[in-house]
Amino acid sequence: MNRFLGFIKKEFLHIFRDYRTLFILFGIPAAQILIFGYAVSMDIKNAGIAFLDLSHDEITMELTDKIISSGFFKKTETLLSYSDVDKVFKKGKTKAVIIFESNFGKKLVSEGKASLSIIADGSEPNTATLVTNYTTAIVNNFNLRFAGDASLNSVRIQPEVKMFYNPNLKSHFMFVPGVITLILILICALMTSVTITREKEFGTMEVLLVSPLRPIQIILGKVMPYFILSFINVILILALSWFVFGLPVKGSMVLLLAESMLYILMSLTLGILISTLSGTMQQAIFISLIGLMLPSILLSGFIFPIENMPKVYDYVSMIMPPRYFIVIIKNIMIKGTGLAYIWKETLILIIMTAVFTGISVRKFKIRLE
Amino acid sequence: MNNAIESSGLSKSFGSARAIRNISFSVDESEIFGFIGPDGAGKTTLFRIITTLLLPDEGYVKVLGMDSVTDYKKLRKEIGYMPGRFSLYQDLSVEENLSFYATVFGTTVKENYDLISDIYSHIEPFKKRLAGQLSGGMKQKLALSCALIHKPRLLVLDEPTTGVDAISRAEFWTMLGKLRKHNITILVSTPYMDEAMRCDRVALIQKGEILAVDTPRKIMLGFSRKLFSVKATEKYRLITALRQFPATITAYPFGDSVHATFTGDIVDPGLYDHLKNNGVTHVSVNETEAGIEDRFLELMNKTA
Amino acid sequence: MENQVIKVRNLVKKFGRFVANDNLSFDVYEGEIFGFLGANGAGKTTAIRILSGLSAPTSGEVIVAGFDANKQSEKIKKNIGYMCQKFSLYEDLTVKENITLYGGIYGMSKQLIKERTGELLEKLNFRDYENRLIADLPLGLRQKLAFSVAILHEPKIVFLDEPTGGVDPITRRQFWEMIYETATRGINVFVTTHYMDEAEYCDRISIMSEGRIVALDTPEQLKKQYKAASVEEVFIKIARPVVN
Structure with missing residues (x-):
């Protein structure tokens, strides 16, 4: 011993x-x-985001507000045309651009659907994925509420993102x-x-x-x-x-x-x-x-x-x-x-x-x- | 008298390389037995077999009456081993190294202090110093103290004097001599021929084979010819000229002279003229006594 | 007098308050085999570093191969060769690759390297080993090759650090014959060793102790002076070990 x-x-x-x-x-x-x-940290906070609003109606403005007020994003710029998208990414501060098609609000009301594109900076894949997920979640949320307001028929099943155990991710x-x-x-x-x-x-x-x-x-x-x-x-x-x-x-x-x-x-x-x-x-x-x-x-x-x-x-x-x-x-x-x-x-x-x-x-x- | 070590027909190969071949020898109790031979002669392999660290391919060795293969556990308690690189913990102090090896062998420094006091007293003033910061001679003394601390019956020292200065080496051999009174058998290896004289008996070893085993004196006497020491001012010219001389058998540089043997064991009077014609001046030729190294060279040439 | 290849006057090297080299003065001449002896810690290594341009003296004059160690250490490095027992050749390169490498390091032209490589292999009887790895060569051959490579660029001086440690008696003598032959070509051979029988081969030897040179002469003279049978005895008489 x-x-x-x-x-x-x-x-x-x-x-x-x-x-x-x-x-x-x-x-x-x-x-x-x-x-x-x-x-x-894998959370996003104040990620730079730019908007290209080709419709400029009530609904797109409300949606923009929603996204910015979520706390995850900070609005960097308001773009005027597609050609600005590339430029704004190159400046580096913007991680994603959200584009509303023209007549977004009108289409949503009349046809029940409208298209919105999210373009994310793929050179930072992690951030890009996160930004995309977060925005999609916010848009879906809005979509759900809007649809609920209009008529029960158009309520679609939405993917629900909810974090168990780590609610704030x-x-x-x-x-x-x-x-x-x-x-x-x-x-x-x-x-x-x-x-x-x-x-x-x-x-x-x-x-x-x-x-x-x-x-x-x-x-x-x-x-x-x-x-x-x-x-x-x-x-x-x-x-x-x-x-x-x-x-x-x-x-x-x-x-x-x-x-x-x-x-x-x-x-x-x-x-x-x-x-x-x-x-x-x-x-x-x-x-x-x-x-x-x-x-x-x-x-x-x-x-x-x-x-x-x-x-x-x-x-x-x-x-x-x-x-x-x-x-x-x-x-x-x-x-x-x-x-x-x-x-x-x-x-x-x-x-x-x-x-x-x-x-x-x-x-x-x-x-x- | 009992044999401390008795080996017969030991052979060991590593892959295709034969390290030792058919080694048989015996060591008496309490004698200092030296293995003298160059690097790569197989000294370390042989010592590792004796210390139970390697298994022989063929043959056997009995150490202190025990078989190196089957009785290895018992044997390991009786051996003090100092490998080629002084195996000390560089980040432990002198004192810590010694007491660690003592506890590993289930003893204390105090218990066997009298055995190492001669050696350890040289380094005791520095006992708080880390082993890594000691000079070569001091490391050698500490390693020897560590190998002795459990009072082994057999001390195995693999090239203990390599890389150590001449004064420390002389001290080291004096210490080994003093250990004799404690009845410890000492097995030591060295590539340096002059150290053979400090052993009771030596084995000359080359390319894994023993060339000769005997007392150093008798090995020297085994030299078969008369040996002449030839000196001159121009050494290199002297060597080449000697080799060209028809009666020369061998001519090897040996310090400040050239050791030569001639046919008929006489110096042919024509040698002086021959050397002079080759531009060698101030020639002196004297008969000299062959040393261990002369004999080693002779034996090497015989086997080659 | 013959040409000096090393001229040292009042060399002092201090590390803080420790004096490693205390006022050394000596000369080494062309074609001479010079043994540089001393106990562990006597200051040999420090002195050799200065002589080979690796470190600057604290004070004093050091001229090596005609260059001043205070100002022209780069030029010194180009004009000396160095071989030590432990590391000299790359074990995982072949004989030829090692030669080419060292030739390149010393700025020799491709043509010259090729010429010398041929001569060298011929002289050592090494043709068969040309494409073998150093690791596969016996120790004795390695030592001989290492020495030949160290003088490949025909330096004025070659420093040898315990060159023949552990080799067999025959190889050792072949090695010393190579040294003699090199010296006759006018290259100075500067040998350090712990083994005193090695010192007996030298033309002159110096013995260092505690940072100073305590003896410098031919082995024969030293033995006479100290009434000793061998250089080893002389050494033990005058070089006290440094117990630091």
């Missing part, structure tokens, strides 16, 4: 003596949360769970794989192997400090999101922490697996970053919904642990659901942990070669 404690003490000395590691461990998660929370509600998921796997896997390969590279592994330390002691000794630190990290991130964004944890805190422990453990074992596959720190870092970070971001459903992906990616994403944890954490934090809804994902993570541990212990060499 003394042996093992001595080993853990040594690991902590490595960590605390290396300011860069400490910074990566605690600084980067905090920075990520703040950056994602503030800067990369606040994007940090989405991002905090995503960042926790990403940060944990990255840091845990990266740190453990680097710390083991470092011993190989500096030749100290040779001496450890020739000592009476057993492989499982070496592995656990490497994992334990990071397990503790990562767990502290989770608590810090949750506290940070609560104080800065007021993000509550709707479900059970105990369950959330327990699930986080499981996920941390899974990531740590994955790190050990990476270290047994790589001979140098460089390789370990490369595998962790390129092999883990990119797929985690792209395929976990963190940014791009899995439902919209081609089937192949869907299958690939099934082996990505973050995919499951993101479901778990969102369920607990935002929806407030219990284990009954997430037992499947939990089970998958447990199996993954067991498999990674099994392979690493088996692959961890008691000799060189």
